[in-house]
Amino acid sequence: MSPPPPDGAAAVDMETLLADAPAGHKQELRLWLRLLACANLIEGEVRRRLRLSFDTTLPRFDLLAQLERAGPEGLTLGEVSRRMMVSNGNVTGIAARLVAEGLVARRANPADRRAGALRLTPRGRREFARQSAAHEGWIAELLAGLTPADQAALHRLLGRAKSGALAAIEEASE
Amino acid sequence: MSPPPPDGAAAVDMETLLADAPAGHKQELRLWLRLLACANLIEGEVRRRLRLSFDTTLPRFDLLAQLERAGPEGLTLGEVSRRMMVSNGNVTGIAARLVAEGLVARRANPADRRAGALRLTPRGRREFARQSAAHEGWIAELLAGLTPADQAALHRLLGRAKSGALAAIEEASE
DNA sequence: CCGGAAAGATTTAGGCTTCAAACTTCCGCG
DNA sequence: CGCGGAAGTTTGAAGCCTAAATCTTTCCGG
Incomplete structure (x- = not known):
């Protein structure tokens, strides 16, 4: 698109x-x-x-955003996948690329050797800060055609649409 | 997702x-x-x-929808790609699969051998009719959480958002 | 203690998507 | 005529995404 x-x-x-x-x-x-x-x-x-x-790409950016929000503890792959609402295997690939680029590090968890944590490297944190600032500006720019009142109304209606869709999906999968 | x-x-x-x-x-x-x-x-x-x-998949469904709407004349690959707002090369692959499945046919244009037309086969038309009916029902179901007034308001606000975004994109690429 | 279910992660196969580079065909202009 | 650019399409490389199968590790009940 x-x-x-x-x-x-x-x-x-x-x-x-x-x-x-x-x-x-x-x-x-x-x-x-x-x-x-x-x-x-x-x-x-x-x-x-x-x-x-x-x-960079949107999925990479989103993954960095999750890690930034998560703080120094980092997140497991599974946790990232749930928050990004994408499949488990998908995160494996994106994380692998970010690790290769040096923006993300994996640290083994001695208490559970299945689940290693993903964390931002210092470079990853710096890089995300740059991207994030620009991103926020872009969104504001792209939505500038709406007055604050429009934005509030749209936000409210989308909330209803989202709940309605969730309910419909829920109901369908019973 | x-x-x-x-x-x-x-x-x-x-x-x-x-x-x-x-x-x-x-x-x-x-x-x-x-x-x-x-x-x-x-x-x-x-x-x-x-x-x-x-x-089937959404891109396949969308392509069939374009051809159905286009009528018996069919559409060139380029025209489909513009209407679906995806890249040219993308349509090549999707169309190839639909042709392999027997839902779409390509017909050479003697007047311009570069641009062959894509058309629905009879089977493609039947299949799309089935899918389309279900699809319309699904959308109605998923949006059932909104009253008609909500829907109208949302439609209007999204129209503004879209124009605003288009304007911002336009302006940025000058 | 041990055997199997459960949880976390990875792999595999297939499809979608883009960009950029190539290829073919057409068209206009000298 | 013939050549160069434009238009239509295809191909290739890279990445994203899913579902399903698999592997490892953990946990729990007997």
């Missing part, structure tokens, strides 16, 4: 197309497509800037 | 964590994390159901 596909042509996304469609179609579908388009648009731009400014 | 990671443990996502954070942090960031969490939650569930019910 990052860059409006290499060909610089006018992007006609699915959402725009559906708006023109025969209509009559479900309102929920239109809402969902817009939500998705909106999230993908912003996420893509953030990914692009992470790559251009810091030569 | 899709399934609360294989380990069935309680998911503590980044958004929840940030809410607990020292506070004082930017409102935009909280909004963004919630938007992302919400979109990922729903998208993940849709992906999961597509896999379980139809043994």
